[in-house]
Amino acid sequence: MSLLVEEKLEKLVQGGTETLTKRDLTDALSMGPSIDGLLARAAHTVLLRTLGPGVCPTGIIEISNSCQKNCLYCGLRRGNSTLPRYHMTVEEIVSAIENGWRHGIRSFLLQSGELLGEAHAGSVVEVLRRVAGRWGDEAGMVLSIGELPRRTLEELGKAGAHRYLLRIETSEQELYNRIHPKDGLHRFGARLQCLADLGETGWQVGSGVLVGVPWQTVESLASDLLFLRDRDIDMCGFHPWIEHSDSPLAEYRDLAPEREARVRLTLRMTALLRLMMPDIDIYATTALQMLDPDGPEKGLLHGANVLMPGLTPSKYRLNYRLFDGRTAVPDDPGRVMAAMTARCSAIGRKLMPGEPGDPLHYIRRILSVRAGG
Numbered sequence: 593m594s595l596l597v598e599e600k601l602e603k604l605v606q607g608g609t610e611t612l613t614k615r616d617l618t619d620a621l622s623m624g625p626s627i628d629g630l631l632a633r634a635a636h637t638v639l640l641r642t643l644g645p646g647v648c649p650t651g652i653i654e655i656s657n658s659c660q661k662n663c664l665y666c667g668l669r670r671g672n673s674t675l676p677r678y679h680m681t682v683e684e685i686v687s688a689i690e691n692g693w694r695h696g697i698r699s700f701l702l703q704s705g706e707l708l709g710e711a712h713a714g715s716v717v718e719v720l721r722r723v724a725g726r727w728g729d730e731a732g733m734v735l736s737i738g739e740l741p742r743r744t745l746e747e748l749g750k751a752g753a754h755r756y757l758l759r760i761e762t763s764e765q766e767l768y769n770r771i772h773p774k775d776g777l778h779r780f781g782a783r784l785q786c787l788a789d790l791g792e793t794g795w796q797v798g799s800g801v802l803v804g805v806p807w808q809t810v811e812s813l814a815s816d817l818l819f820l821r822d823r824d825i826d827m828c829g830f831h832p833w834i835e836h837s838d839s840p841l842a843e844y845r846d847l848a849p850e851r852e853a854r855v856r857l858t859l860r861m862t863a864l865l866r867l868m869m870p871d872i873d874i875y876a877t878t879a880l881q882m883l884d885p886d887g888p889e890k891g892l893l894h895g896a897n898v899l900m901p902g903l904t905p906s907k908y909r910l911n912y913r914l915f916d917g918r919t920a921v922p923d924d925p926g927r928v929m930a931a932m933t934a935r936c937s938a939i940g941r942k943l944m945p946g947e948p949g950d951p952l953h954y955i956r957r958i959l960s961v962r963a964g965g
């Protein structure tokens with residue numbers, strides 16, 4: 593007789609190696625609140641056993657809010673004509689990195705809308721060269737700047753970046769088509785191809801999904817988890833969907849779960865992925881914190897091991913408005929790091945600045961390839 597998901601979770605807590613099936617995943621995602629404590633305990637135990645209590649701060653710098661795309665959920669979509677657009681200069685980006693460096697941050701995520709022009713990729717290459725020239729391997733650079741042609745990915749890799757985050761948003765093609773415009777720019781197949789290109793050109797690959805969008809089912813979320821596992825990703829971040837009042841998807845908010853349920857689903861997805869992929873990096877995202885002030889702690893207690901201090905200069909920050917509710921915060925990484933250190937120690941975890949932050953999953957993968965495994 594097959595085990596119930598609760599029994600499997602108990603066994604995982606005890607050190608078992610049970611595999612979660614699609615049925616287990618849909619059960620865990622759809623059960624009442626009684627599952628939450630056990631799920632968090634299982635994920636946290638597996639995390640501590642595999643990676644220990646350390647939490648890596650990855651400083652995020654939102655380098656431009658311009659975008660050629662028109663995703664139906666996002667405030668940066670090109671159709672949002674009310675948003676003042678900005679591009680940080682190379683000097684501004686390097687100085688934001690330096691600002692984080694002074695506070696011990698060694699892992700940096702550069703994020704932007706998707707821009708195919710040579711100018712954008714060129715300025716990112718220039719930033720990467722300057723970082724490599726100044727700090728060498730001590731700075732770990734992550735990029736999340738949308739779908740790019742393979743040759744641009746290769747150029748960025750040669751300039752010194754090793755990690756790339758490209759969220760699939762949903763692994764279900766039909767849902768993907770419902771939350772993106774039907775034009776040649778938003779093709780599910782192209783996103784899959786870019787994920788494959790990233791893997792083939794040697795990147796450490798991150799992905800993730802939007803949780804709680806209209807029309808999404810728990811079966812679809814369970815398929816997302818299996819997709820992420822089958823793609824053997826190295827990093828992941830789950831965003832609960834948050835309405836942006838000027839985005840077309842906001843009109844369908846009645847078809848989405850309540851915000852509290854979106855937070856709960858995001859935490860469950862985090863915990864389940866940790867159980868399925870014990871040695872990857874999982875980000876507690878700023879979107880989670882936006883919907884729940886205790887989001888970072890909750891994310892960490894459900895298996896996340898990366899926090900994201902914001903390093904975008906305050907004059908730009910409010911305009912990087914993916915969703916409603918973004919607020920201004922002072923440019924003070926020292927204060928942010930102190931608050932994160934306190935959040936971590938309150939739950940028995942330890943913020944570990946000083947690490948460029950390559951995921952253990954990647955390190956093991958490379959070692960196994962070298963050993964011919």
Ligand code: SAH
Pocket residue numbers: 665666667703704705706736737738739757758759761801802831832833834835836879914915
């Ligand atoms: N333009 C790049 C990277 C920046 S956007 C790209 O799309 O890949 C970063 C992430 O913000 C996206 O992956 C998307 O999942 C998330 N996002 C956009 N709008 C959102 C919303 N309304 N709620 C929650 N997350 C959102």
Ligand code: SF4
Pocket residue numbers: 659660661662663666667668669670704705706738
């Ligand atoms: Fe652009 Fe990314 Fe927003 Fe889509 S999700 S509109 S690609 S910034």
